[in-house]
Amino acid sequence: MKQSTALTIATGVAAAAIGGLFFYARATRPPVINPDVPEPAKPVELARYLGKWFELARHENRFEKGLDGVTAEYALEDERIRITNSGCQSGPKGERSSASGRAIVVDEGTNAKLKVSFFGPFYVGDYWVLDHGDDYDWSIVGEPSGRYLWVLSREAKPAAAAVEALLQRVEALGYDRWALRITRQG
Known part of the structure; x- marks a missing residue:
C-alpha cells in the first residue's frame, strides 16, 4: 500500500511539473502581432x-x-x-x-x-x-x-x-x- 501511495504521489508531482512547464511556455510566448499571417510572397533560392x-x-x-x-x-x-x-x-x-x-x-x-x-x-x-x-x-x-x-x-x-x-x-x-x-x- 505504501509503495502504491508513493507511486501515486510521484506520478502527481511529475504531471504537475509537466503541466507547469506547458503553462510557463505558453505564458512566456509573445502576444500575437498579426492574426492573419500571409503566405510567403515569393520563392527562395x-x-x-x-x-x-x-x-x-x-x-x-x-x-x-x-x-x-x-x-x-x-x-x-x-x-x-x-x-x-x-x-x-x-x-x-x-x-x-x-x-x-x-x-x-x-x-x-x-x-x-x-x-x-x-x-x-x-x-x-x-x-x-x-x-x-x-x-x-x-x-x-x-x-x-x-x-x-x-x-x-x-x-x-x-x-x-x-x-x-x-x-x-x-x-x-x-x-x-x-x-x-x-x-x-x-
Whole structure:
C-alpha cells in the first residue's frame, strides 16, 4: 500500500511539473502581432539566402531578450541548413553569445517554409521567409502564429530610407510595426 501511495504521489508531482512547464511556455510566448499571417510572397533560392544577415528589428521574445548586435548565419550542411545566431547583452559591444541550430525545407515548391530546431530533436519551430529583396539584400521572417517576426538585412546599418521601406513592408504584410524592437548594431 505504501509503495502504491508513493507511486501515486510521484506520478502527481511529475504531471504537475509537466503541466507547469506547458503553462510557463505558453505564458512566456509573445502576444500575437498579426492574426492573419500571409503566405510567403515569393520563392527562395537557398543558395542566395545563405550567408550572414544582420537583424534590424524583431518582435521581442524570451530567447533574444535584450540582445543587440544580432546576426544570423546560414550554411548548407549535409542536406540541412546550419544556423548560427549570435547577439550581445548590454548593447552591441557587450558580451557575445551564440546558439546553433539546424533547419530543413518543408515546402520544396518555394523553399520559403522551413522547420528549425535549436534545442535538439524535440523542439521544432516554423521559419517562413515571408518576403525578401530581389537581390537578397533584405528579408522578413515570421511564422504562422503571428507571434514572431524578424527583419533582416545584409548590411548592419542600411540607409534610413531603406529601413523605413522595410517597416512599411512589415505593415503591408499585416504586422504592427510599432510592436517591433529595433536592434542596435555595432
